[in-house]
Amino acid sequence: xxxxxxxxxxxxxxxxxxxxxxxxxxxxxxxxxxxxxxxxxxxxxxxxxxxxxxxxxxxxxxxxxxxxxxxxxxxxxxxxxxxxxxxxxxxxxxxxxxxxxxxxxxxxxxxxxxxxxxxxxxxxxxxxxxxxxxxxxxxxxxxxxxxxxxxxxxxxxxxxxxxxxxxxxxxxxxxxxxxxxxxxxxxxxxxxxxxxxxxxxxxxxxxxxxxxxxxxxxxxxxxxxxxxxxxxxxxxxxxxxxx
Amino acid sequence: xxxxxxxxxxxxxxxxxxxxxxxxxxxxxxxxxxxxxxxxxxxxxxxxxxxxxxxxxxxxxxxxxx
Amino acid sequence: xxxxxxxxxxxxxxxxxxxxxxxxxxxxxxxxxxxxxxxxxxxxxxxxxxxxxxxxxxxxxxxxxxxxxxxxxxxxxxxxxxxxxxxxxxxxxxxxxxxxxxxxxxxxxxxxxxxxxxxxxxxxxxxxxxxxxxxxxxxxxxxxxxxxxxxxxxxxxxxxxxxxxxxxxxxxxxxxxxxxxxxxxxxxxxxxxxxxxxxxxxxxxxxxxxxxxxxxxxxxxxxxxx
Numbered sequence: 215x216x217x218x219x220x221x222x223x224x225x226x227x228x229x230x231x232x233x234x235x236x237x238x239x240x241x242x243x244x245x246x247x248x249x250x251x252x253x254x255x256x257x258x259x260x261x262x263x264x265x266x267x268x269x270x271x272x273x274x275x276x277x278x279x280x281x282x283x284x285x286x287x288x289x290x291x292x293x294x295x296x297x298x299x300x301x302x303x304x305x306x307x308x309x310x311x312x313x314x315x316x317x318x319x320x321x322x323x324x325x326x327x328x329x330x331x332x333x334x335x336x337x338x339x340x341x342x343x344x345x346x347x348x349x350x351x352x353x354x355x356x357x358x359x360x361x362x363x364x365x366x367x368x369x370x371x372x373x374x375x376x377x378x379x380x381x382x383x384x385x386x387x388x389x390x391x392x393x394x395x396x397x398x399x400x401x402x403x404x405x406x407x408x409x410x411x412x413x414x415x416x417x418x419x420x421x422x423x424x425x426x427x428x429x430x431x432x433x434x435x436x437x438x439x440x441x442x443x444x445x446x447x448x449x450x451x452x453x454x455x456x457x
Numbered sequence: 458x459x460x461x462x463x464x465x466x467x468x469x470x471x472x473x474x475x476x477x478x479x480x481x482x483x484x485x486x487x488x489x490x491x492x493x494x495x496x497x498x499x500x501x502x503x504x505x506x507x508x509x510x511x512x513x514x515x516x517x518x519x520x521x522x523x
Numbered sequence: 524x525x526x527x528x529x530x531x532x533x534x535x536x537x538x539x540x541x542x543x544x545x546x547x548x549x550x551x552x553x554x555x556x557x558x559x560x561x562x563x564x565x566x567x568x569x570x571x572x573x574x575x576x577x578x579x580x581x582x583x584x585x586x587x588x589x590x591x592x593x594x595x596x597x598x599x600x601x602x603x604x605x606x607x608x609x610x611x612x613x614x615x616x617x618x619x620x621x622x623x624x625x626x627x628x629x630x631x632x633x634x635x636x637x638x639x640x641x642x643x644x645x646x647x648x649x650x651x652x653x654x655x656x657x658x659x660x661x662x663x664x665x666x667x668x669x670x671x672x673x674x675x676x677x678x679x680x681x682x683x684x685x686x687x688x689x690x691x692x693x694x695x696x697x698x699x700x701x702x703x704x705x706x707x708x709x710x711x712x713x714x715x716x717x718x719x720x721x722x723x724x725x726x727x728x729x730x731x732x733x734x735x736x737x738x739x740x741x742x743x744x745x746x747x748x749x
Contacts, residue, residue, distance in 0.1 A: 260468055263468075263469060309479060316472070316475045317476060320472040321468070432494045436497045436501070439501040
């Protein structure tokens with residue numbers, strides 16, 4: 215079992231800076247998205263969902279990539295911290311991909327008339343959301359053993375390696391449903407809003423990741439305490455029997 | 458397809474609202490998890506302290522009986 | 524190198540022999556495949572319009588579900604009889620063990636795929652006379668990819684708490700690209716196309732198998748650790 219990292223003053227300071235940065239970034243992004251950026255000509259107001267949908271998708275991928283790297287590092291070094299990172303990142307990956315899957319249809323309804331069309335990119339995101347949800351089920355139901363951690367790491371690597379196949383096959387499958395805006399020319403103000411939104415989303419991701427890792431460490435500590443409590447009980451029972 | 462601004466406002470609000478709800482729900486989940494874990498830790502450390510005390514008492518008894 | 528081959532062949536032979544003797548895998552798999560085909564047929568309705576064009580999808584969905592049954596048995600027997608520990612203690616290359624198991628699973632899947640062809644032709648009113656060979660080719664390629672990832676996940680889940688329950692949970696999302704590509708290729712062949720018409724699908728299946736198998740060989744040591 216890895217030792218719990220004792221929070222140092224520097225770590226606390228960094229955390230606070232990160233939190234403040236995320237908050238400031240978020241507020242700036244909101245202002246830019248709703249006030250500064252102009253209304254788009256063809257789609258109207260609903261186009262502003264872009265500043266939610268695209269950053270969420272980018273952050274979801276950031277999460278998936280983090281799971282991959284953390285899984286590889288865990289298998290290579292065996293340090294439990296990497297395992298905690300993978301678990302926390304997977305949760306965030308599922309969260310952000312859910313945001314994508316919710317904002318997509320709500321964008322689609324006024325534009326294309328239906329909530330869900332088996333459109334390649336959204337379909338691929340759905341498959342990936344399901345894959346990482348399966349990862350979370352593995353962690354939750356697989357037990358708290360070393361074997362489960364290793365199994366989760368292996369699955370995390372497979373899930374990430376599968377991503378190109380997912381995208382390719384979704385395109386293959388739903389090529390007729392291609393409606394997603396492909397390469398859109400954005401005005402500079404819109405590009406700024408989009409960029410800041412993406413950065414703010416990434417900052418939020420890192421903050422939540424930090425919290426998630428700490429909670430995993432806490433859970434580990436509880437598991438350790440429970441184990442020693444069980445052992446103490448067993449010893450006590452043996453001692454009272456002896457008496 | 459040109460849609461009226463008011464209609465789109467609804468969907469825009471729903472989209473952002475849903476995103477905030479998801480984020481808020483997730484933060485709530487994390488908060489509940491932390492509370493539950495900290496309560497477990499308190500309970501377990503208190504239990505260990507108690508067990509330590511009873512052990513000492515038993516130890517004292519056996520040494521006296523000897 | 525020779526040791527790798529002999530180990531792999533030994534594992535394969537053992538699995539195949541055990542299967543031929545007890546038929547613990549083939550029997551239930553075949554029956555489950557038949558039942559699943561029937562369930563799909565019933566839910567899609569007796570009218571031709573409902574079933575038309577759905578053949579490839581129904582077939583591959585049934586294959587994936589039936590393979591889960593077989594994969595579960597793949598490592599379960601060893602865990603039950605503690606043979607896995609003996610196997611791992613022996614100086615055998617884990618990659619060879621994995622490859623042997625994968626080939627055994629592939630063989631089982633291939634058997635029931637071949638057995639499904641007549642029933643499939645009858646239920647969906649298809650004339651497979653000229654296309655059955657091409658169809659089998661697609662089946663084998665898809666089955667290979669499925670067996671590679673399925674065997675690894677079976678090894679993974681066999682050491683966990685909810686072993687049989689977790690395997691389909693893990694396998695199905697990751698197998699979706701294989702399912703899509705295989706179904707696409709099958710429909711192309713069923714509508715009379717040549718294998719050259721669905722090259723991209725076949726390429727996806729081949730690449731998927733390669734990636735899954737390579738990753739599995741690289742990671743199998745960490746999976747089958749005791």
